Amino acid sequence: MAARIPAEVFPPGEFLKDELEARGWTQIEFAEIIGKDTRLVSEIIGGKRTITPETAIVFGEALGTGPELWMNLESQYQLSKVRPSGQISIAKKAELHSKFPVREMIKRGWIEATKSVDVLERQLLDFFGMESIDSTPTFMHAAKKKSYDETSLQQLAWLCRARSLAFAAPVDKFSESKLSHAIMELREKVEFVDTTRDVATVLSRAGIRFVVVEGLAGSKIDGACFWLDKTAPVIAMSLRFDRVDNFWHTLFHELDHVKHKEGMSQPIIEIDIQSNEQKPEHEIRANDAAADTLIPTKELEGFIARVNPFFSDEAVMGFANRLRVHPGVVVGQLHNRGVLPWSFHRKKLEKIREYVLESALVDGFGRMVNLTDIH
Incomplete structure (x- = not known):
């Protein structure tokens, strides 16, 4: 089951700011309570500094939340900054590699190596003659479902390559x-x-x-x-x-x-x-x-x-x-x-x-x- 991804993740400093306002504490007062420099508190609230395990411990003790809350907030925020450009494309690429013999196809020159998951997906769709990754290759459009189940993607890839090659074969x-x-x-x-x-x-x-x-x-x-x-x-x-x-x-x-x-x-x-x-x-x-x-x-x-x-x-x-x-x-x-x-x-x-x-x-x-x- 895929992990749930929040629509938007805020820096931990936003939550700290709300906690201080709820208690009526200023940043200077909170810094004195935890024994830290006021600049540290200010930079965390401004999203310019990350929360370390040491900081999480003193925040948890002062606010009665436990350090785990602050470490989790920091982890979620750091992940959210790379998730849109990284996690989704990695998951998609993993799906393509698990379903199709991508590595072998690239090695054989049937498709080109690319860092773009969108380009890779388009190449696979064109190669197999498919409208979407979840559809059935058109080579087997007239086959019964049982036949398709018994044909591996390696065999289908081989067939599709043979078909492409056959169009170029000169015959009477x-x-x-x-x-x-x-x-x-x-x-x-x-x-x-x-x-x-x-x-x-x-x-x-x-x-x-x-x-x-x-x-x-x-x-x-x-x-x-x-x-x-x-x-x-x-x-x-x-x-x-x-x-x-x-x-x-x-x-x-x-x-x-x-x-x-x-x-x-x-x-x-x-x-x-x-x-x-x-x-x-x-x-x-x-x-x-x-x-x-x-x-x-x-x-x-x-x-x-x-x-x-x-x-x-x-x-x-x-x-x-x-x-x-x-x-x-x-x-x-x-x-x-x-x-x-x-x-x-x-x-x-x-x-x-x-x-x-x-x-x-x-x-x-x-x-x-x-x-x-x-x-």
Whole structure:
């Protein structure tokens, strides 16, 4: 509960003046009673000198009030002199910092550092597309309340940044036929890690905006699918797991959402994307579609039936080469199915981030994007 702030606080000398008048005492007479110089009494009444603990004690004894009254009056008066310019702005800034990831947003260059709480509030309102700090970000205007509750402000900030970046991504006109062709073309690039650098270009030709935004601390976000309008799909990825298997699975998962025109009314946020536990049907479908696009289900199940539990290096490499898929994708699916321990064949889960960042529109990973320069 917030402390009550008086509308106006008077200096303690005003109360002392009233007390002396009520008793019919002059300042000189009161000074003689407390054994102090008349100048001290005069300056306290005039608000030119503060009340010290020693002064409070003698005032309390002479006036029968106790020293606490005078110390409290002095404290309230001193606080009132800084409260209008300090306390209110500090409380407001604390509220903004507790609700929004302000420090991370400044660090990433999403908003500018400022000493003005009003400027900070305006930047946050503009960034999230909000009318007031207590309103719901417009990104989620079509989302059910349950969805909003399950989406953290870190995730919303990431989404808003991805959306801003997506407007600057150059793309051709989107069509379903281009999408189908892009999926086939991308599948042909799954065999090697360095071909991940071609993803942004392939998607751009299909009319799909592809952006990479490094996740904020604690956001735990893998990717998202949303639309700028009914003809402008966006795939955003965080690359928080720098692994070939996770990258391709996430990408084809999001492409399945685009194919089914999902993410229009509200963005689809992916967390722990490959798990099907407690996920809605459309997420399970997208997971299955991504896995089957990378490795046909019948092929993988046949391989498991033949080899399990002896997944030797030669067996994994031979299967991957036959299907023209990176061996890390095979290992990732075996891990996810639980037939191969997570510690096995980890070296095959090669890193892809450096290649993806070569051509994608990127925010983070050491890059700070000034949107005014690219819009």
